[in-house]
Each structure stands twice: as structure tokens, then as C-alpha cells.
Amino acid sequence: MKAKTLRGSATRPRDVFRDAERRAVTLRKLLKKIEQGKGRELRGVMDDAAKLAETIEHVARWGQTCPAVDVVNVEFQVEAFTSLLEGKVDQIFCVLMS
Numbered sequence: 001m002k003a004k005t006l007r008g009s010a011t012r013p014r015d016v017f018r019d020a021e022r023r024a025v026t027l028r029k030l031l032k033k034i035e036q037g038k039g040r041e042l043r044g045v046m047d048d049a050a051k052l053a054e055t056i057e058h059v060a061r062w063g064q065t066c067p068a069v070d071v072v073n074v075e076f077q078v079e080a081f082t083s084l085l086e087g088k089v090d091q092i093f094c095v096l097m098s
Contacts, residue, residue, distance in 0.1 A: 013071045017063035020056060020078050027089065028053035034092070042092055049088040056081045 028050055035046045056078060063074035 013075065014064045016075065017060040017078065020082065021060035021064075023082075024053040024056035024060065024085075027085070028057070031092075034096070042095055045088055045091055045095075049085060049092065052081055052085040052088060056085065 031046055031050050031053065035043070059074060059077050059081065063071065063078065066074055
């Protein structure tokens with residue numbers, strides 16, 4: 001089975017990074033709403049997830065205009081941060097659903 005990557009159906013790195021930035025912004029906003037509600041007991045994990053989302057936003061935004069020589073490195077960083085963020089989000093929702 002082929003490994004899942006950020007690319008999906010996007011053909012240009014700029015589009016990949018734009019999509020990653022949008023997903024990170026959406027997730028960061030969702031985390032804020034959860035934190036305002038009943039996420040008080042998860043403050044540390046929520047803060048980590050929000051920081052990861054911000055990092056993805058910044059790196060992906062930079063990736064949209066970076067030199068071509070840096071694109072592969074930026075894509076690797078965005079994929080790594082996205083993987084870490086997915087783990088934090090899974091942890092948050094497991095606690096909220098229990």
C-alpha cells in the first residue's frame with residue numbers, strides 16, 4: 001500500500017502548501033473552540049497542538065514562495081509536523097470522547 005503524503009491531487013508544491021496551511025488554520029480554530037468549552041483538563045496537549053498548527057501554517061506559507069531547492073525539505077517538514085499534530089489531535093479526541 002502506498003504511503004499517504006500531503007500531495008493528494010495537488011500537482012504543484014505551492015498548492016500542496018496552501019492546502020496544508022488551510023488545514024492547519026482550520027484545526028487551530030477548532031482547537032480554540034474546544035479549549036473554550038470542556039478542554040480545560042487538556043490544556044498542555046491543546047497548547048502543543050495549537051503550536052504545531054501554527055508552525056505548519058508558517059512553514060507551509062514559506063513553502064509557497066521558497067526557492068525550488070528548498071521545496072523538498074519544506075514538504076518533509078510539513079509532513080512531519082502534520083504527523084505530530086495528528087497524534088495530538090487523536091489524543092485530545094480520545095480524552096474528550098471518554
